[in-house]
Amino acid sequence: GAGVSQSPSNKVTEKGKDVELRCDPISGHTALYWYRQSLGQGLEFLIYFQGNSAPDKSGLPSDRFSAERTGGSVSTLTIQRTQQEDSAVYLCASSLETGVRDTQYFGPGTRLTVL
Amino acid sequence: EDQVTQSPEALRLQEGESSSLNCSYTVSGLRGLFWYRQDPGKGPEFLFTLYSAGEEKEKERLKATLTKKESFLHITAPKPEDSATYLCAVGGGSNYKLTFGKGTLLTVNP
Numbered sequence: 420g421a422g423v424s425q426s427p428s429n430k431v432t433e434k435g436k437d438v439e440l441r442c443d444p445i446s447g448h449t450a451l452y453w454y455r456q457s458l459g460q461g462l463e464f465l466i467y468f469q470g471n472s473a474p475d476k477s478g479l480p481s482d483r484f485s486a487e488r489t490g491g492s493v494s495t496l497t498i499q500r501t502q503q504e505d506s507a508v509y510l511c512a513s514s515l516e517t518g519v520r521d522t523q524y525f526g527p528g529t530r531l532t533v534l
Numbered sequence: 535e536d537q538v539t540q541s542p543e544a545l546r547l548q549e550g551e552s553s554s555l556n557c558s559y560t561v562s563g564l565r566g567l568f569w570y571r572q573d574p575g576k577g578p579e580f581l582f583t584l585y586s587a588g589e590e591k592e593k594e595r596l597k598a599t600l601t602k603k604e605s606f607l608h609i610t611a612p613k614p615e616d617s618a619t620y621l622c623a624v625g626g627g628s629n630y631k632l633t634f635g636k637g638t639l640l641t642v643n644p
Contacts, residue, residue: 525579
């Protein structure tokens with residue numbers, strides 16, 4: 420079946436502009452996660468959704484970052500007033516449920532470059 | 535705070551030369567240790583989940599093992615197509631996020 424999809428695959432923007440990144444989880448998966456992968460760094464947790472609610476926003480690096488999920492499916496990560504340090508690959512993952520042992524399956528990522 | 539350290543950072547092998555990758559971790563209440571493979575320009579691809587010390591899982595040339603402090607990914611007779619970055623992650627306590635190591639870049643030469 421179809422995996423997690425993300426769009427766009429690449430995004431180049433100018434410092435100070437807003438960007439929106441989209442994630443389509445695997446059909447039927449109720450949990451959705453956003454991570455960030457910077458050059459030379461491990462994956463960094465950003466936010467997690469169970470259905471449309473976000474019980475854990477602890478990883479969002481600043482108030483310029485926000486995310487929403489509608490209809491228990493598609494999620495959008497928005498970065499306002501982008502900075503050069505926001506340049507990274509943004510990865511989305513989904514899992515069937517939020518059981519503590521559920522496997523997270525990742526999408527291909529969106530590579531964001533802030534000039 | 536959960537921590538994951540992977541070693542070595544990079545490993546170069548000849549085809550057929552077996553070796554192991556290490557993942558050392560500290561976590562409060564391990565609920566799972568996960569291995570992923572990541573190819574350049576792609577998202578991580580799930581390989582294994584290990585839940586308790588002593589557990590082992592195998593898939594083709596890969597075998598993952600788990601102790602209370604570390605996990606090993608053993609690669610037997612690797613092929614060039616096994617070249618990738620291998621990521622280790624832990625989930626702990628009652629939260630659902632994964633904490634990742636920085637990965638081991640494996641290169642297998644023909």
